[in-house]
Each structure stands twice: as C-alpha cells, then as structure tokens.
Amino acid sequence: MSAFGRRNGPTGARPAFGVARPMHGGAPAKPAEPQGGEQFPPLPVPESFDDAGGVADLSSQSAPAQPDALARLAERQAASGEAGSSRSEGFEASVHRIKEQVLPRLLERVDPEAAATLNKDELAEEFRPIIGEVLAELKLTLNRREQFALEKVLVDELLGLGPLEELLADPDISDIMVNGPDQTFIERKGKLEIAQIQFRDEEHLFQIAQRICNSVGRRVDQTTPLADARLKDGSRVNVIVPPLSLRGTAISIRKFSAKPITLDMMAKFGSMSEKMATALKIAGACRFNIVISGGTGSGKTTMLNALSKMIDPGERVLTIEDAAELRLQQPHWLPLETRPANLEGQGEITIRDLVKNALRMRPDRIILGEIRGAECFDLLSAMNTGHDGSMATLHSNSPRECLARMENMVMMSDIKVPKEAISRQIADSVDLIVQVKRLRDGSRRVTNVTEVIGMEGPVIVTQELFKFEYHDESADGKIVGEYQSMGLRPYTLEKARQFGFDQAYLEATL
Secondary structure (H helix, E strand, C coil): CCCCCCCCCCCCCCCCCCCCCCCCCCCCCCCCCCCCCCCCCCCCCCEEECCCCCEEEHHHCCCCCCCHHHHHHHHHHHHCCCCCCCCCCCHHHHHHHHHHHHHHHHHHCCCHHHHHCCCHHHHHHHHHHHHHHHHHHCCCCCCHHHHHHHHHHHHHHHHCCCCHHHHHCCCCEEEEEEECCCCEEEEECCEEEECCCCCCCHHHHHHHHHHHHHCCCCCCCCCCCEEEEECCCCCEEEEECCCCCCCCCEEEEECCCCCCCCHHHHHHHCCCCHHHHHHHHHHHHCCCCEEEEECCCCCHHHHHHHHHCCCCCCCCEEEEECCCCCCCCCCCEEEEECECCCCCCCCCECHHHHHHHHCCCCCCEEEECCCCCCHHHHHHHHHHCCCCCCEEEEECCCHHHHHHHHHHHHHHCCCCCCHHHHHHHHHHHCCEEEEEEECCCCCEEEEEEEEEEEEECCEEEEEEEEEEEEEEECCCCCEEEEEEECCCCCCCHHHHHCCCCHHHHHHHHC
16 A cells, blocks of 8 residues: 555556666776675565466566556646636537526516516416517527526526526535636535536626525625525525635535435445444433534534434424524424624624523523534533533544544633633533544545543543544545444443433443
C-alpha cells in the first residue's frame, strides 16, 4: 500500500528513481566498477521463478514504471487549473434563450395576483394557450418536447426557484452549491460534480436567493449579506451575497431525504453494523444523553433524526436550531428556531436564550441541532437536572476532540467556572458519543461509539464500545473495513437495566 491508500503498480517492486552516472568527455568510458567499492561488496542479484518453474534472472528486467500514486498526483496538478462553468449548450440552452423572449410578453398578459393562487399544474394549464399565442407572435415553431420544457421552465421561474427546481426534484442529489450565476456544483452519492444548469445573470440568482429567504421571514441584501434559511421540505439553505462573496451570490443547499432514514436502513447501507444499530436503538430508548460528533456533511443531523425515532411517543420533545431542519416523528414535538438581529442590531434570540426558555416549558428531552458556543453549558445543566435523553450534534474529528471542544466552548463563554468543574460536569452529563465520518470514497460511516465513564484526576475517562477498522481499498475506489465490537462491559448497563434492556444491550456490545 502506498501513502495514499492505493496499491502500487502490478510488479509490487520498490519504485526506481534512477542511478546517478558521471558525465563522460571524449575519452573512452572506463568499465563500471562494482557498486559499493571494496569495503561493501555488491549485493547478489535477486532470483525469481519464471513461468516454466525455472529460475529467471531479474538483472535484465527493466525498471518499474512511475508509481501509480505519483502519476495521480501529476494528473491532479495538471487538471487543477481547468475552468468549471455550468453553463449548458444544446437543447437546454435553446429553451432558456426562448424563455427570455417569451417571459416579458407572458407577464403582460397574466394577472400576478390570480397566478399566485394557482398551483404549478393549474398554472401550466392556464399558460399553455397563452404561450402558443406568444410563440406565434414571435414566429417561433417548437415541437412538443420543446414546448413542454418551455412550460416547465416558465412555471419554475414564476412560482418556484428557477433552475434550482430540477436539482431539488432529483432524489440522488444531496447537496447543491451555487458559486455565482455561472457555476453550480452538486453532490451525488458522496461525489461532487458540476451541474448543467444556468442562471440568466447575477440579478436573476439574487432574486431566487431573496425568494428563499423571504419565505421563512429572513432577509438578505447588502446590509445583511448572510442568511440561514430552509425550504418547505426542511432542506437547509445558506446564502451569502456580495460584497462578501466575490463571485456573485452563493447559495448552499443541504437536501434531506423525503423518506426518513432509520438505524436499520443505515445498517443495511453499511453505515454501521447490526450490533451497533441495536446498541444505538437501546441508547435512544433508554434516555442516554448522546452527543453526535462529526465533520461537515458527515451525516450528524441524519443520525440525530434516526435516533429520535426511538423516543417514546408519550415524551415531550423540544428541538432548538438556528434553521429548523430536524424532522422528528413523535406526536409531542415542538420545534424552536433562533432569530437574527434586525437592522438596528436588536431583537436577536440566540440558542442559549431558547435553551433557558425551554427549561420552563416542561420538556422531557431537549435536542439541540448543533452546539456552537455558550449554550453547551446550558445543555449540560439540562442533562444534569432531570432531562435525561437529551441529544445534540457537534463538529469534531474524534470522541476525544469532542470532549475537548465542549470544555473549550464553556470556557469561551462568560461563565467563570474552573476547568476541572467543567470536565466533571461533562463526565457526569454525557453518556455516549457517536462519531460519524464521511470517508474519501463518499460513504458515511459510524466510526466510533464511545462511552463517557467519569473522571480520573483532571482527565475524562472514556471506553470504546465499537469502532470501524480500515483494511483496504477495492479496485473501484471503495473503502473496505470492518466494524469491531471491543467486547467491553458497558458502563451504562445500569441505566439500560432501569428500562429492561440490560440483557439485549450486553449481548449487542460483547
């Protein structure tokens, strides 16, 4: 294996970097002396078996070619400067050009207030004869396919999000990243690729960004160039506009599956083992305090949604987020959302304000979409004061880093508490850390399930219940590994016994 996780060339020999030779003038070259001089005699030439079973001399074989890893590095360096524009040509481009001619004339003949009361299908039916009239005026002849495509583009432009609609309708796309009007990337099955859509210009893209933000009561313009919003289906949206974005309006959309993903589905996909899924189900049902740790796009929110399905329907659950994206299935679920400051810098409601208020709303569990700052202390207090089963997500690369980040976030706030007291409160509050990671092949896996046991001096003590062990990489670039149970008796077994799951929990972890 090379340092980049791939096998070298088929020969399996060490790569040869060549042998330095002296420069020769006009004089005849001297016969080459054995390498190593008299003190160090030359090494014997290794022997190898030929196809017939005899011994073949390797001294006559040529040196192996450039290693695969170095060839890939050179290829990546050569391709790094290529421009990526998502402006399409051909059929889609011709439909968009016709749309630019038809749209102004169409708007002259349509009552906007009446059109706003219709859904997309009804609006398409109303538009069909009007579009035909406009095309006749412009002396444009379209076949049936072009006319249907034109109708869809016009309806998306007036009622939807323009070119983004076709990307939002594709179930295989999980992320949409618009980098100005000329470039849009999508993530499909964990890999980034350029999307063949186009915006008319920067003004067109900015109008779509405003339409997204206005639908949830947020605003975005030059005075407030940053905005977090959500779509009707719960997909998370971030918008940043000039002057902060130098290439034009940038929109990042994190799509969520229309069908909720469960722990069983994750085990079936290979994101975790069956035993891990069973242990996490029991942890969710037995009101363990769980922190889900991982990087950006690793699947933290999806894991939180899956764990929340194990909450008893009779429990009152409050979720607190910057932009509401959690989709819990419980009947007694109340989502809360923060509010940014207004133009005068007043009226801001932070996550910490909502956590404090949630404690007065008689919750059984409090779920935070993400811990970012001082609200960490308030969540730990809630876990310590009768709100067992609370959950949160947090950005970090490992369970140990997760604990360190929680300590740092409490210390960065205005709460003057000694570090040892903070560490002790974390150790007393958190039961389980679930580490999720997006691997380089695009797959998302649970790499660690770690218990928080307690304190030993100033250090928080943990023990791993499960971990993912990397083995190799297949020929098609897929990561090959194994989910291992560490065979340790869970420290949280007593908590599972109170709910009658101790035997099942023990069998899953051993």
